[in-house]
Amino acid sequence: MVYFWVGIAGAFGAILRYLIGVTFFTASSFPYATLFINLFGSYLLAVLTTRIFRKTTLPSHLTTAIGTGFVGSFTTFSALSVETVELFRNENLFLGFLYVFISITGGLIMSRLGFDMESEEVQKT
Numbered sequence: 283m284v285y286f287w288v289g290i291a292g293a294f295g296a297i298l299r300y301l302i303g304v305t306f307f308t309a310s311s312f313p314y315a316t317l318f319i320n321l322f323g324s325y326l327l328a329v330l331t332t333r334i335f336r337k338t339t340l341p342s343h344l345t346t347a348i349g350t351g352f353v354g355s356f357t358t359f360s361a362l363s364v365e366t367v368e369l370f371r372n373e374n375l376f377l378g379f380l381y382v383f384i385s386i387t388g389g390l391i392m393s394r395l396g397f398d399m400e401s402e403e404v405q406k407t
């Protein structure tokens with residue numbers, strides 16, 4: 283049954299990703315949509331993992347559906363890879379390397395910020 287919930291949540295994550303991309307980032311040769319979505323998704327998964335999933339009694343199939351299904355389909359490493367190769371093929375080497383650097387470094391920073399929110403909350407109590 284967990285597969286069903288992961289699939290449903292994944293459909294919503296994929297739809298939201300698509301809507302954000304076509305609504306806000308349509309007229310650009312740089313992949314801002316994927317960059318924004320992946321950075322936000324890194325932060326979101328860290329917050330969900332530290333603040334929501336650990337502190338609530340959600341059933342495991344729902345945490346898996348949200349984390350793996352929704353956030354997993356909302357963010358995408360495959361789009362990052364394809365868009366980087368396209369930048370390289372169009373001889374935008376600097377933008378390609380910059381995109382990879384910002385994506386990886388930014389994703390780690392955003393995850394850290396999400397995790398740090400929990401440690402700040404613990405220190406307040």
